[in-house]
Amino acid sequence: xxxxxxxxxxxxxxxxxxxxxxxxxxxxxxxxxxxxxxxxxxxxxxxxxxxxxxxxxxxxxxxxxxxxxxxxxxxxxxxxxxxxxxxxxxxxxxxxxxxxxxxxxxxxxxxxxxxxxxxxxxxxxxxxxxxxxxxxxxxxxxxxxxxxxxxxxxxxxxxxxxxxxxxxxxxxxxxxxxxxxxxxxxxxxxxxxxxxxxxxxxxxxxxxxxxxxxxxxxxxxxxxxxxxxxxxxxxxxxxxxxxxxxxxxxxxxxxxxxxxxxxxxxxxxxxxxxxxxxxxxxxxxxxxx
Amino acid sequence: xxxxxxxxxxxxxxxxxxxxxxxxxxxxxxxxxxxxxxxxxxxxxxxxxxxxxxxxxxxxxxxxxxxxxxxxxxxxxxxxxxxxxxxxxxxxxxxxxxxxxxxxxxxxxxxxxxxxxxxxxxxxxxxxxxxxxxxxxxxxxxxxxxxxxxxxxxxxxxxxxxxxxxxxxxxxxxxxxxxxxxxxxxxxxxxxxxxxxxxxxxxxxxxxxxxxxxxxxxxxxxxxxxxxxxxxxxx
Amino acid sequence: xxxxxxxxxxxxxxxxxxxxxxxxxxxxxxxxxxxxxxxxxxxxxxxxxxxxxxxxxxxxxxxxxxxxxxxxxxxxxxxxxxxxxxxxxxxxxxxxxxxxxxxxxxxxxxxxxxxxxxxxxxxxxxxxxxxxxxxxxxxxxxxxxxxxxxxxxxxxxxxxxxxxxxxxxxxxxxxxxxxxxxxxxxxxxxxxxxxxxxxxxxxxxxxxxxxxxxxxxxxxxxxxxxxxxxxxxxxxxxxxxxxxxxxxxxxxxxxxxxxxxxxxxxxxxxxxxxxxxxxxxxxxxxxxxxxxxxxxxxxxxxxxxxxxxxxxxxxxxxxxxxxxxxxxxxxxxxxxxxxxxxxx
Numbered sequence: 001x002x003x004x005x006x007x008x009x010x011x012x013x014x015x016x017x018x019x020x021x022x023x024x025x026x027x028x029x030x031x032x033x034x035x036x037x038x039x040x041x042x043x044x045x046x047x048x049x050x051x052x053x054x055x056x057x058x059x060x061x062x063x064x065x066x067x068x069x070x071x072x073x074x075x076x077x078x079x080x081x082x083x084x085x086x087x088x089x090x091x092x093x094x095x096x097x098x099x100x101x102x103x104x105x106x107x108x109x110x111x112x113x114x115x116x117x118x119x120x121x122x123x124x125x126x127x128x129x130x131x132x133x134x135x136x137x138x139x140x141x142x143x144x145x146x147x148x149x150x151x152x153x154x155x156x157x158x159x160x161x162x163x164x165x166x167x168x169x170x171x172x173x174x175x176x177x178x179x180x181x182x183x184x185x186x187x188x189x190x191x192x193x194x195x196x197x198x199x200x201x202x203x204x205x206x207x208x209x210x211x212x213x214x215x216x217x218x219x220x221x222x223x224x225x226x227x228x229x230x231x232x233x234x235x236x237x238x239x240x241x242x243x244x245x246x247x248x249x250x251x252x253x254x255x256x257x258x259x260x261x262x263x264x265x266x267x268x269x270x271x272x273x274x275x276x277x278x279x280x281x282x283x284x285x286x287x288x289x
Numbered sequence: 290x291x292x293x294x295x296x297x298x299x300x301x302x303x304x305x306x307x308x309x310x311x312x313x314x315x316x317x318x319x320x321x322x323x324x325x326x327x328x329x330x331x332x333x334x335x336x337x338x339x340x341x342x343x344x345x346x347x348x349x350x351x352x353x354x355x356x357x358x359x360x361x362x363x364x365x366x367x368x369x370x371x372x373x374x375x376x377x378x379x380x381x382x383x384x385x386x387x388x389x390x391x392x393x394x395x396x397x398x399x400x401x402x403x404x405x406x407x408x409x410x411x412x413x414x415x416x417x418x419x420x421x422x423x424x425x426x427x428x429x430x431x432x433x434x435x436x437x438x439x440x441x442x443x444x445x446x447x448x449x450x451x452x453x454x455x456x457x458x459x460x461x462x463x464x465x466x467x468x469x470x471x472x473x474x475x476x477x478x479x480x481x482x483x484x485x486x487x488x489x490x491x492x493x494x495x496x497x498x499x500x501x502x503x504x505x506x507x508x509x510x511x512x513x514x515x516x517x518x519x520x521x522x523x524x
Numbered sequence: 525x526x527x528x529x530x531x532x533x534x535x536x537x538x539x540x541x542x543x544x545x546x547x548x549x550x551x552x553x554x555x556x557x558x559x560x561x562x563x564x565x566x567x568x569x570x571x572x573x574x575x576x577x578x579x580x581x582x583x584x585x586x587x588x589x590x591x592x593x594x595x596x597x598x599x600x601x602x603x604x605x606x607x608x609x610x611x612x613x614x615x616x617x618x619x620x621x622x623x624x625x626x627x628x629x630x631x632x633x634x635x636x637x638x639x640x641x642x643x644x645x646x647x648x649x650x651x652x653x654x655x656x657x658x659x660x661x662x663x664x665x666x667x668x669x670x671x672x673x674x675x676x677x678x679x680x681x682x683x684x685x686x687x688x689x690x691x692x693x694x695x696x697x698x699x700x701x702x703x704x705x706x707x708x709x710x711x712x713x714x715x716x717x718x719x720x721x722x723x724x725x726x727x728x729x730x731x732x733x734x735x736x737x738x739x740x741x742x743x744x745x746x747x748x749x750x751x752x753x754x755x756x757x758x759x760x761x762x763x764x765x766x767x768x769x770x771x772x773x774x775x776x777x778x779x780x781x782x783x784x785x786x787x788x789x790x791x792x793x794x795x796x797x798x799x800x801x802x803x804x805x806x807x808x809x810x811x812x813x814x815x816x817x818x819x820x821x822x823x824x825x826x827x828x829x830x831x832x833x834x835x836x837x838x839x840x841x842x843x844x845x846x847x848x849x850x851x852x853x854x855x856x857x858x859x860x861x862x863x864x865x866x867x868x
Contacts, residue, residue, distance in 0.1 A: 277652075
């Protein structure tokens with residue numbers, strides 16, 4: 001029983017990371033109907049930026065904030081420069097562009113930083129709580145994710161720009177008629193997604209060790225989580241992320257060793273999707289004839 | 290009276306096809322102009338050309354400003370509020386949020402303006418926290434007009450506001466539009482299939498057919514014209 | 525009145541016939557020229573280049589399979605690397621364990637992969653867009669892991685080493701060139717087959733389902749049956765390509781069939797033109813050669829160059845090479861010929 005609770009809790013911590021990256025995927029999907037396959041590599045690159053700052057003696061949380069700001073701007077620039085030229089192209093073209101972006105980020109990180117695993121410092125002390133039920137690191141990851149989610153929720157609910165972004169994602173034409181600069185809202189969406197991805201990368205790097213391929217598996221789980229929750233639902237992304245994290249951990253501990261863990265977890269989730277083909281919180285696409 | 294909106298020799302294109310072939314049109318300051326015509330005549334296209342949603346040539350002058358090279362957002366910022374065909378409601382947002390986004394470009398506190406809108410449309414006040422998608426057709430139309438008015442526009446552009454609505458609701462809505470026009474001195478450009486009601490309210494009227502203006506004049510003159518009566522008013 | 529009407533329609537018929545014939549003549553000439561080049565080429569280049577071209581053709585068949593499913597029928601697949609692997613291992617196991625001659629493994633591989641595809645196609649009916657992407661992704665991710673797991677059959681992580689085919693002595697060809705022609709014949713058969721299916725009733729049903737599923741169903745098209753059929757047909761092609769790969773390379777291992785292979789097929793599809801047949805060949809060229817070229821340009825970060833090349837292709841030709849040039853070509857040729865006729 002104790003072990004079960006332990007595994008559930010550390011699964012929640014992993015799940016918080018998946019939830020963050022899944023949220024980034026959902027944000028971009030809502031705005032552009034596109035799954036950004038480069039989200040993981042962008043997050044990895046952001047994490048390297050944080051690592052560089054920390055190695056240059058910048059205090060951790062300062063490096064954290066700077067990285068988020070840089071990632072935000074970077075995300076906006078990517079939308080303007082890389083995505084804008086193909087925004088009216090067929091969806092598959094846009095998907096392939098994100099794949100190209102994925103390759104560029106991965107290779108560039110490998111080139112600049114090499115493929116050796118690097119240690120990444122955790123801002124949380126390495127202790128256990130409540131009689132080894134959970135580690136402070138896990139609690140820290142969950143806390144940071146929670147703070148981020150609350151901040152995002154408040155931004156989108158209570159600010160004018162947040163409302164404008166939601167309107168632009170839902171109905172771009174009507175938003176333009178209200179004077180909303182839809183193009184700018186799109187860029188902001190990518191900026192937010194990049195910053196959220198950076199948080200996910202920084203939270204997971206101490207555990208996975210930093211290398212250019214760090215986020216590959218995380219992206220896979222995040223993608224699964226986003227779909228499990230419903231690709232159009234931010235709440236779904238978070239819930240999906242937590243479920244995937246816990247499932248992955250439990251499957252790995254009780255069912256099958258690491259090799260087939262991913263396959264089994266995927267199959268379980270697909271079975272859920274068979275019963276809810278639009279995810280847990282997703283809305284079915286209403287087809288107008 | 291001065292014209293707040295003037296179109297001169299305006300052509301519009303969908304891709305390579307020319308669908309408007311040189312439209313001339315005037316909306317007077319604080320006046321109401323109505324565009325009549327059958328389906329496919331080009332009425333909605335004209336409105337879309339004004340708001341930069343469709344490729345166009347010719348001159349579109351709003352309050353002395355040329356609109357042809359401007360984006361839709363910029364045109365909205367100049368004070369042109371367009372309620373599109375089908376209302377364009379943000380169905381995933383609440384009624385209150387719909388109003389708030391309507392006031393996105395306007396200066397001043399949105400809360401005061403929202404109170405004004407609730408005054409014109411009490412039903413919206415009742416439903417203010419509901420999802421806009423759950424409202425009835427008539428309520429959504431009121432919400433769409435209120436949303437447009439949140440912009441404190443100089444020109445209100447309405448595309449078939451009576452579409453799909455019961456006659457009593459239509460009369461109520463048109464009554465409010467007329468009241469707003471008088472009280473706020475907002476000019477109105479109206480596209481309507483319901484020609485009778487529209488001609489009663491408007492000052493000027495234009496009849497479009499396959500992208501051309503075939504008749505124009507004062508609304509009263511068109512209403513009295515026997516040919517128009519037979520073709521479009523049904524008697 | 526009747527006379528001028530019939531003169532009118534006769535004139536229209538003549539114009540249409542000339543236009544149609546004009547394009548058809550060009551198409552026959554072009555195709556014959558390409559085949560002639562393909563037949564002569566292996567004798568003018570080195571063995572290694574012949575091998576590379578054989579790879580191109582194998583990839584072309586695989587991408588053609590993906591085009592049928594994603595391009596013509598609109599069902600996205602991120603898992604075709606998995607079906608490629610299924611075909612490769614079917615052929616490999618038959619050759620390695622049961623001594624089946626290489627040319628006889630193609631039919632079983634085709635059948636196995638067709639069945640797999642139909643099986644996959646049924647649950648796939650429930651899913652659309654990104655959800656279908658996930659389900660097919662699971663296939664791509666699961667395949668290498670399953671191959672490592674059932675190592676009795678598959679040789680596990682080490683894979684299987686296969687005996688490379690001997691060319692028939694009468695023809696006097698060496699192994700590389702024999703395999704080149706073997707694959708070339710299969711490619712031409714595949715293209716012919718795909719063209720027959722896609723230009724006929726089935727193909728039209730596929731496209732109708734892709735563009736307007738509700739309207740298609742309303743017109744009496746059995747959407748479920750055709751969607752499943754598209755899956756099966758698609759995996760059949762890709763599976764045969766996989767079998768050819770096993771034969772030509774002489775080696776299969778799980779690490780050859782990663783997620784990146786599936787993404788490569790998707791890339792080849794998009795670069796060539798997703799709803800085209802000839803685009804598959806261009807896609808094959810892209811997948812085979814661009815990584816090598818990228819390596820020459822920068823051996824520090826070759827995949828970055830690959831990625832940049834990919835972006836460039838997508839910006840300049842968003843509908844793929846054939847998808848962008850094709851619709852421009854036919855009217856351009858029309859104008860060219862009518863200008864020539866006018867000048868005479």
